[in-house]
Amino acid sequence: MINDIKKDAEGRMKKSIEALGSNFNKIRTGRAHPSILDGVMVSYYGSDTPLSQVANVTVEDARTLSVTPWEKNLVPDIEKAIMKSDLGLNPSTAGSVIRIPMPMLTEETRKNFIRQAKGEAENARVAIRNVRRDALAEVKALEKEKQISEDDERRAGDEIQKLTDKYIAEVEKVLSVKEKDLMEI
Numbered sequence: 001m002i003n004d005i006k007k008d009a010e011g012r013m014k015k016s017i018e019a020l021g022s023n024f025n026k027i028r029t030g031r032a033h034p035s036i037l038d039g040v041m042v043s044y045y046g047s048d049t050p051l052s053q054v055a056n057v058t059v060e061d062a063r064t065l066s067v068t069p070w071e072k073n074l075v076p077d078i079e080k081a082i083m084k085s086d087l088g089l090n091p092s093t094a095g096s097v098i099r100i101p102m103p104m105l106t107e108e109t110r111k112n113f114i115r116q117a118k119g120e121a122e123n124a125r126v127a128i129r130n131v132r133r134d135a136l137a138e139v140k141a142l143e144k145e146k147q148i149s150e151d152d153e154r155r156a157g158d159e160i161q162k163l164t165d166k167y168i169a170e171v172e173k174v175l176s177v178k179e180k181d182l183m184e185i
Contacts, residue, residue, distance in 0.1 A: 009135040020124040
C-alpha cells in the first residue's frame, strides 16, 4: 500500500516537471524554436485547433520561424492567431508561407521572461508540495485505520519527503538552465 502511494506521488511529481518544461517552452528566448507556437490556437472551421495541426512549423534560420499552412485559405487566420497570442511576434506573409522573425530581446524583456519563468517554477514547486501533502495524508489515514504501524508511517513520510526534495531540486535545475538560456545574447 505504501509503495502504491509513493509510486502515485512520484508519477504526479514527474508530471509537474513535464508541465514546467512545456510552460518554459512557451517563454521565448532569442532563438527560433517551433515549440514557441505550441499554445497558438487557430480558428479552423469554427473550432479552435492547435497551430501544429493545421500547418507545418519549421525553423528557417536561428532567428526566423516558417509556418506553411496545409490549406491556403488558412493564412489570414493563422496570422491573426499569432498576432493575438501574447508572444509579441509579428508575422509577415509571402504567398502561402508565413515567416515569423524573432525580435531581439532587450534587457527589460529578458528580466520579464525570467520573472515569468520563476513564477512557473514556483507553481511547479507548489504542485509538488501538494502531491507530498496528499501522499502524507493517505499514509496517515492508513495508520489511523491501523493498517500500518507508526514506524511504517514515519518511514513512508521520510521517503515521501526525499522524493519531494529530489523533484524540487529538479525544478531548480530546470529553472537555472532556462535563466541561463534567457540571459544569453
